[in-house]
Amino acid sequence: MPKFKSTQDIIRIIGNKDQIRNFGVIAHVDHGKTTMSDSLLAASGIISPSVAGQALALDSMKLEQNRQMTIRGANVTLFYESEGKEYVINMIDTPGHIDFTGRVTRALRAIDGVVVVSDSVEGIMTQTETVTRQALEERVRPVLYINKIDRLVKELRLDATAMQKWLSNIIAEFNKLVDIYAEPELKEKWKVSIQGNSVAFGSAKDRWGFNFKIAQKRGVSFKDVYDAYTSNDQNVIRSLAEKAPLHEAVLGMVVQHHPPPHVAQKYRIPKIWQGNLESEVGRSILGCDEKGPAVMMVTTINVDPQAGRIATGRLFSGTIKDGDEVYLIDAKRSGKIQSVNIYMGNTREVVGMLPSGNIPALLGLDYAVAGETIATVKNIPPFESIKYVSEPVVTIAVEPKHPKDLPKLVEALRRLTVEDPNLIVKINEETGETLMAGMGVLHLEIATSLLQEAGLEITTTQPLINYRETVSSKAGPIMSKSPNKHNKIFMRVESLHEDVIEMLRTGQIKEDMDKKVMAKILREKGWNADEARSVAAIDPGGNMLIDETKGVQFLQESMDSIRSGFDDVVHSGPIAHESLRGVKFVLHHFVPHEDPAHRGLAQLMPASRRSMLGSMLIAEPVLLEPVLGIEVKCPQEQIGTVAGILSGKRGKLLNVDQKGIISIMQGEVPASETFDLSEVMRGGTAGKALWSTYFKDWQVVPQSILRSLVAETRKRKGLNPEPPNPDEFIDKE
Numbered sequence: 001m002p003k004f005k006s007t008q009d010i011i012r013i014i015g016n017k018d019q020i021r022n023f024g025v026i027a028h029v030d031h032g033k034t035t036m037s038d039s040l041l042a043a044s045g046i047i048s049p050s051v052a053g054q055a056l057a058l059d060s061m062k063l064e065q066n067r068q069m070t071i072r073g074a075n076v077t078l079f080y081e082s083e084g085k086e087y088v089i090n091m092i093d094t095p096g097h098i099d100f101t102g103r104v105t106r107a108l109r110a111i112d113g114v115v116v117v118s119d120s121v122e123g124i125m126t127q128t129e130t131v132t133r134q135a136l137e138e139r140v141r142p143v144l145y146i147n148k149i150d151r152l153v154k155e156l157r158l159d160a161t162a163m164q165k166w167l168s169n170i171i172a173e174f175n176k177l178v179d180i181y182a183e184p185e186l187k188e189k190w191k192v193s194i195q196g197n198s199v200a201f202g203s204a205k206d207r208w209g210f211n212f213k214i215a216q217k218r219g220v221s222f223k224d225v226y227d228a229y230t231s232n233d234q235n236v237i238r239s240l241a242e243k244a245p246l247h248e249a250v251l252g253m254v255v256q257h258h259p260p261p262h263v264a265q266k267y268r269i270p271k272i273w274q275g276n277l278e279s280e281v282g283r284s285i286l287g288c289d290e291k292g293p294a295v296m297m298v299t300t301i302n303v304d305p306q307a308g309r310i311a312t313g314r315l316f317s318g319t320i321k322d323g324d325e326v327y328l329i330d331a332k333r334s335g336k337i338q339s340v341n342i343y344m345g346n347t348r349e350v351v352g353m354l355p356s357g358n359i360p361a362l363l364g365l366d367y368a369v370a371g372e373t374i375a376t377v378k379n380i381p382p383f384e385s386i387k388y389v390s391e392p393v394v395t396i397a398v399e400p401k402h403p404k405d406l407p408k409l410v411e412a413l414r415r416l417t418v419e420d421p422n423l424i425v426k427i428n429e430e431t432g433e434t435l436m437a438g439m440g441v442l443h444l445e446i447a448t449s450l451l452q453e454a455g456l457e458i459t460t461t462q463p464l465i466n467y468r469e470t471v472s473s474k475a476g477p478i479m480s481k482s483p484n485k486h487n488k489i490f491m492r493v494e495s496l497h498e499d500v501i502e503m504l505r506t507g508q509i510k511e512d513m514d515k516k517v518m519a520k521i522l523r524e525k526g527w528n529a530d531e532a533r534s535v536a537a538i539d540p541g542g543n544m545l546i547d548e549t550k551g552v553q554f555l556q557e558s559m560d561s562i563r564s565g566f567d568d569v570v571h572s573g574p575i576a577h578e579s580l581r582g583v584k585f586v587l588h589h590f591v592p593h594e595d596p597a598h599r600g601l602a603q604l605m606p607a608s609r610r611s612m613l614g615s616m617l618i619a620e621p622v623l624l625e626p627v628l629g630i631e632v633k634c635p636q637e638q639i640g641t642v643a644g645i646l647s648g649k650r651g652k653l654l655n656v657d658q659k660g661i662i663s664i665m666q667g668e669v670p671a672s673e674t675f676d677l678s679e680v681m682r683g684g685t686a687g688k689a690l691w692s693t694y695f696k697d698w699q700v701v702p703q704s705i706l707r708s709l710v711a712e713t714r715k716r717k718g719l720n721p722e723p724p725n726p727d728e729f730i731d732k733e
Contacts (some may be wrong), residue, residue: 113258565608
């Protein structure tokens with residue numbers, strides 16, 4: 001039974017790595033993660049058992065409680081005793097909605113195992129697949145908890161035998177995900193099974209659950225479940241919870257199958273840290289050595305009005321104490337830890353020190369951000385950048401209702417972006433507007449609600465879609481001269497392969513990496529050796545500048561000015577002044593003036609910019625729009641209505657599955673068509689459809705609407721509605 005213990009007990013147990021487990025709870029939205037977590041907290045004495053399932057204790061924000069959804073995710077330390085052995089279990093509850101998937105990604109870096117929660121009727125849904133894939137890519141081991149078993153009896157009318165057959169199909173479907181996404185050496189070992197005790201069944205709402213071991217030990221069966229819910233007697237259901245409490249089933253799987261930190265780090269570290277594993281620091285991280293230098297990765301930043309920034313993350317090596325001097329490796333600055341804490345739901349407990357393998361919450365590091373590497377030694381490689389599965393595609397402008405509140409708004413926005421790196425805030429220099437970009441409409445709704453909760457009165461514009469510009473063919477080299485006509489830049493352009501775009505966007509290829517490593521990666525992607533060695537600039541949005549020149553005078557001292565042109569163009573393409581995606585510019589030749597006074601930034605930056613824009617306009621430029629995947633759950637008779645709604649919004653219906661009385665439809669729809677989707681879907685289906693959307697990919701805007709869309713976008717930005725002609729950028733010899 002989990003027990004709440006004092007700080008002294010925490011320190012006593014937390015030093016023994018065999019007794020530590022770090023796990024997270026992941027799932028599709030509304031499958032019952034937080035309700036399940038409530039049961040674990042109730043069993044540990046943190047909340048009253050009478051409110052477990054309704055308290056949503058880990059949803060500590062008022063907004064989370066009101067909307068009944070997890071937004072931030074939360075950490076809690078539990079104690080569990082199994083067969084006479086005590087365990088410290090650090091648990092992270094994560095959001096299920098796709099708009100907050102970045103928070104899931106960061107949480108995975110701190111943990112070694114996940115409990116994947118799946119609804120018994122709906123089974124493996126899109127977001128279940130997304131978060132499971134993320135976990136497996138981070139080498140985080142899954143176990144499966146199938147929730148809401150009562151629905152099989154009450155809604156599908158399945159008897160005990162039919163229930164087992166239905167559930168075995170969900171397990172098989174989950175194992176297909178493991179087969180697809182797990183690394184070859186882990187696939188068979190990490191597949192879940194009933195007999196292996198890595199699958200549990202239950203009802204988080206009613207607080208009962210069992211796995212194979214509990215079923216054998218306590219004599220619980222699916223017939224008991226069937227009898228309990230057909231009798232509809234609350235006393236029978238309560239006795240089921242007493243006989244097979246949910247926390248024993250879930251934490252039993254965690255203790256048995258999730259590895260302790262020193263075991264997990266041996267196979268996880270080579271994947272997420274690119275430093276020398278044979279060095280003193282490398283050996284310490286690999287072995288989770290509490291006596292080595294402290295090395296920690298920050299996965300979450302919370303901003304406390306009194307305490308300031310709280311940096312929470314995984315301590316991979318060493319012991320961290322109050323007063324320690326540390327280095328922020330990415331920020332290239334030092335800091336001092338004021339206080340070492342652990343999280344207990346929405347409260348913090350001061351512990352003073354923590355050894356490696358745990359998840360500390362540190363106060364005093366005012367410059368820490370999510371993804372930062374903190375260490376007590378300098379000059380070590382940072383942890384691999386976290387890979388997000390989505391990107392901001394919707395923007396709104398935000399301004400204070402009262403101009404005097406502008407400094408307060410700026411500070412509140414800064415705090416929001418520190419806590420949520422997937423939220424992008426920038427100032428439009430031409431209009432002075434403050435623009436906020438997010439993963440979707442819900443993401444921005446939550447952000448604006450948080451600003452209002454902070455006491456700000458704000459006004460916002462209608463959401464705007466972020467488009468991207470790219471090219472569909474090759475062009476060039478074309479020549480552009482500098483404004484003084486004394487320098488010539490020859491540039492050609494082509495598109496980048498999707499694999500390379502994704503590696504740029506997720507930081508697997510980045511500006512400051514070793515050039516030999518980068519060249520090796522690009523050669524593996526089919527680049528020739530010369531081109532792979534000649535990368536001159538990288539844009540994390542998915543664009544590159546290659547230097548193909550040979551023996552050109554004054555190139556090195558001129559390259560910064562040429563790069564400035566590249567930096568400008570990737571954020572403002574020729575068609576609609578939108579950011580570029582997947583464009584490769586190749587500097588073909590450069591003819592500089594001998595006098596440095598004639599080839600400065602004011603000359604070369606405009607020349608490189610003109611040559612890039614001109615080459616793009618010849619290379620059949622296209623506009624890309626974000627397309628969202630949509631998953632709709634509705635009664636069978638509503639399929640035609642939903643298909644019609646999608647079709648009317650330039651969308652497509654891709655697949656329909658029947659799960660009992662529920663039809664689950666998969667489709668896609670352009671993000672620009674979803675602003676009134678809620679009203680249209682509710683009206684068309686009489687409120688009988690439930691749906692969720694997620695970023696799917698970028699697709700070319702259809703020719704039928706391209707011209708009007710470009711004209712509208714350019715007018716909004718104060719530009720001539722017609723895109724420029726290539727001749728405006730190309731010079732003759």
